[in-house]
Amino acid sequence: MSLRTGQCMCGQVTYRADVGERVSVCYCKMCQRWASGVFMGVETHSFDVSDGAEHLGITKSSDWAERGFCRKCGANLYYHATEAGYLSVAFGSLDDTAGLSPRIQFYIDKRPAGFELAAETKEMTEAECIAFFAPDQMEGDQQ
Numbered sequence: 001m002s003l004r005t006g007q008c009m010c011g012q013v014t015y016r017a018d019v020g021e022r023v024s025v026c027y028c029k030m031c032q033r034w035a036s037g038v039f040m041g042v043e044t045h046s047f048d049v050s051d052g053a054e055h056l057g058i059t060k061s062s063d064w065a066e067r068g069f070c071r072k073c074g075a076n077l078y079y080h081a082t083e084a085g086y087l088s089v090a091f092g093s094l095d096d097t098a099g100l101s102p103r104i105q106f107y108i109d110k111r112p113a114g115f116e117l118a119a120e121t122k123e124m125t126e127a128e129c130i131a132f133f134a135p136d137q138m139e140g141d142q143q
């Protein structure tokens with residue numbers, strides 16, 4: 001784990017996060033709509049807004065997850081699976097991404113054609129993701 005800083009695109013929201021080295025890539029349809037492609041996140045053990053907390057928006061994206069973003073510029077800041085207690089900070093929002101690399105791909109069965117990664121990673125299907133993040137939920141195209 002390492003303590004890293006990050007910010008949204010416009011810089012109004014800044015944060016400090018204790019992150020691991022594991023970068024995840026998610027292909028679920030909600031991430032596609034949210035991030036215009038894949039959502040790349042980094043497993044995070046603590047997330048504290050340093051400045052601009054009043055600009056941090058939080059949207060509940062499903063019964064079991066919420067997503068943080070900047071209300072000023074719209075940049076994605078994190079995905080939070082509330083039931084599982086799993087928070088994943090937006091990879092691109094980190095100031096320094098040295099040493100971080102893709103380790104896992106979520107919703108691999110929803111990956112658009114031509115989006116294969118060069119990195120060797122663990123892969124999880126939609127059903128495996130739901131079983132992990134929200135075992136009480138029905139299967140559905142949401143994350």
Ligand SMILES: [Zn+2]
Pocket residue numbers: 008009010011012013070071072073074075
């Ligand atoms: Zn912003």
Ligand SMILES: [Zn+2]
Pocket residue numbers: 026027028029030031032039106107143
């Ligand atoms: Zn997703």
